[in-house]
Amino acid sequence: MHPFSYTKAADIDGALDGGRRGGRYIAGGTTLVDLMRENVERPGELIDIGALPLHDITGTAGGGLRIGALVSMAAAAAHPKVRAAFPVVAQALELSASPQLRNMATIGGNIMQRTRCTYFRDVTAACNKRRPGSGCAALDGFNRSHAILGASDQCAATHPSDVAVAFAALEAGVHLLGPDGERSLPFADFLLPPGSTPHQEQALRPGELITAVEIPAHPQPLKSGYLKVRDRQSYEFALTSAAVALHVRGGVIRAAKIAAGGVGTVPWKLPAVERHLIGERPSESLWAAAAERAADGARPLRHNGFKTELLKRTVARQLRIVGGTK
Numbered sequence: 001m002h003p004f005s006y007t008k009a010a011d012i013d014g015a016l017d018g019g020r021r022g023g024r025y026i027a028g029g030t031t032l033v034d035l036m037r038e039n040v041e042r043p044g045e046l047i048d049i050g051a052l053p054l055h056d057i058t059g060t061a062g063g064g065l066r067i068g069a070l071v072s073m074a075a076a077a078a079h080p081k082v083r084a085a086f087p088v089v090a091q092a093l094e095l096s097a098s099p100q101l102r103n104m105a106t107i108g109g110n111i112m113q114r115t116r117c118t119y120f121r122d123v124t125a126a127c128n129k130r131r132p133g134s135g136c137a138a139l140d141g142f143n144r145s146h147a148i149l150g151a152s153d154q155c156a157a158t159h160p161s162d163v164a165v166a167f168a169a170l171e172a173g174v175h176l177l178g179p180d181g182e183r184s185l186p187f188a189d190f191l192l193p194p195g196s197t198p199h200q201e202q203a204l205r206p207g208e209l210i211t212a213v214e215i216p217a218h219p220q221p222l223k224s225g226y227l228k229v230r231d232r233q234s235y236e237f238a239l240t241s242a243a244v245a246l247h248v249r250g251g252v253i254r255a256a257k258i259a260a261g262g263v264g265t266v267p268w269k270l271p272a273v274e275r276h277l278i279g280e281r282p283s284e285s286l287w288a289a290a291a292e293r294a295a296d297g298a299r300p301l302r303h304n305g306f307k308t309e310l311l312k313r314t315v316a317r318q319l320r321i322v323g324g325t326k
């Protein structure tokens with residue numbers, strides 16, 4: 001492993017000082033330490049932010065939730081307010097990783113985690129994300145797990161987080177703090193598609209850290225859930241997934257918030273599916289017709305064409321589970 005220095009930040013100011021110096025923030029370390037062991041990441045300084053006061057989940061006006069960046073995945077999944085108001089978040093967390101990892105990994109770290117593309121983790125392979133300008137071994141290699149949506153000619157890696165898909169569906173916001181102060185970004189603007197700069201994965205400025213993810217209040221209660229399709233039932237990343245939240249009143253769908261995972265270079269919001277549902281009555285034919293729109297714009301690679309149909313079926317199945325039928 002490459003030599004590095006380690007500093008434990010006692011407070012926010014100490015952390016930001018480290019960020020200003022170019023240090024890398026670390027909390028649970030479940031992604032970063034792995035990548036350092038494999039020489040994929042070689043930071044010169046680690047700033048441990050585990051002691052910062054970012055461990056709370058609080059309600060916001062109208063029924064939203066603010067989840068501190070250092071809340072563990074396990075704590076967030078078990079929290080009564082998360083389970084009651086946004087079960088899609090709890091389910092996405094519980095379907096991620098292993099119980100041991102969920103105890104260590106944080107919400108902030110989860111949405112910052114890096115791709116599971118095997119070429120990214122193989123330092124002998126060409127990878128524009130790991131080494132800009134070196135090429136992409138996946139595009140002509142084995143790309144069964146890669147993206148069918150949002151890829152560029154530089155990179156087709158999927159974003160691995162499950163809970164990020166739930167956050168995208170619910171139109172969460174990301175609160176940031178850096179040397180220039182606080183700001184917030186819509187979740188859709190926080191994670192960046194690869195374009196010509198696949199190594200730039202988040203819209204973070206130098207030295208910024210995530211302080212919280214905020215799920216906005218919704219005027220009507222949402223019924224929600226998360227479905228993950230994968231090669232084995234535990235400790236595996238999604239081939240496809242669907243985060244679905246609906247409000248049905250008087251037999252009519254009044255609100256629909258839907259995103260897909262395992263198929264996009266970022267969590268993939270599905271506005272065409274949402275639009276197809278609003279104002280309609282739940283039915284088997286509606287779920288199937290709406291889900292047909294889930295793969296709009298898909299551009300499969302050589303080995304992942306199956307994801308197009310699998311995505312539609314995943315979305316249709318989760319619409320049925322959340323919305324029921326009459």
Ligand code: SF4
Binds near residue numbers: 136146155
């Ligand atoms: Fe690297 Fe992206 Fe290509 Fe994977 S898909 S090898 S992460 S550039």
